[in-house]
Amino acid sequence: MFVIGGIQKTTLLDFPGKIAAIVFTQGCNFRCGYCHNPDLLEIKQICDPDLVSTSFSKEKLLSFLQSRIGKLDGVVITGGEPTLQSGLYDFIKEIKKMNFAVKLDTNGTNPSIIEKLLNDNLLDYIAMDIKSPVDKYSLITNSKVNIDNIKRSITLIINSNINYEFRTTVVKNQLSFDDFNKIGELIQGAKCYYLQKFNSLNVYNPEFINMDTYNDNEFLFICEILKKYVKFVDFR
């Protein structure tokens, strides 16, 4: 199974240093209130007309990527949650054969597939969401969360030899300054962490439309907290 929710044919922003296409997989096991891709959460075949002009089967997508060899450097696989797709491994293998660099975005709930992909050198960059400190994970994701899996994914990524980032979407009333100390402890020793300003456009839970994020000065303060634990910290 590899259910594609949509594609973006080019991005200069989502894969550091690379011109890439983005593949959005369909389905997620979390229900974060601030999610910007609410149409991608249910497992069903859809196509977002804003993202694609026609429906994309896996075969059609592979043939599109084939046509982009020499024009694109890489492919970003995001969601939804890509690691829910049983066909993810084979799909990545096929695009690696075309010599594309691969970036995987994940919520870290499936460490086994992350481990397999890392062991087989099939990833060039991995971005993992850190939703919150451990004690708030279920609240923020509105889901039952196996924290051992989250911790295992963090360890695998920190110990990998590829470029990576951890990142947290920050809604002001969900995460206190002290929570960032706890997040720092969770990813202690990591090399790269981004705080992401929450944006209230197109959110999964309409209650979030009126919610806010911290201001720039507050973000600078939070960055200082995180720098005790992580080599590079920034906000965007």
Ligand code: SF4
């Ligand atoms: S923000 Fe990410 S992990 Fe959360 S519901 Fe949306 S796609 Fe899933």
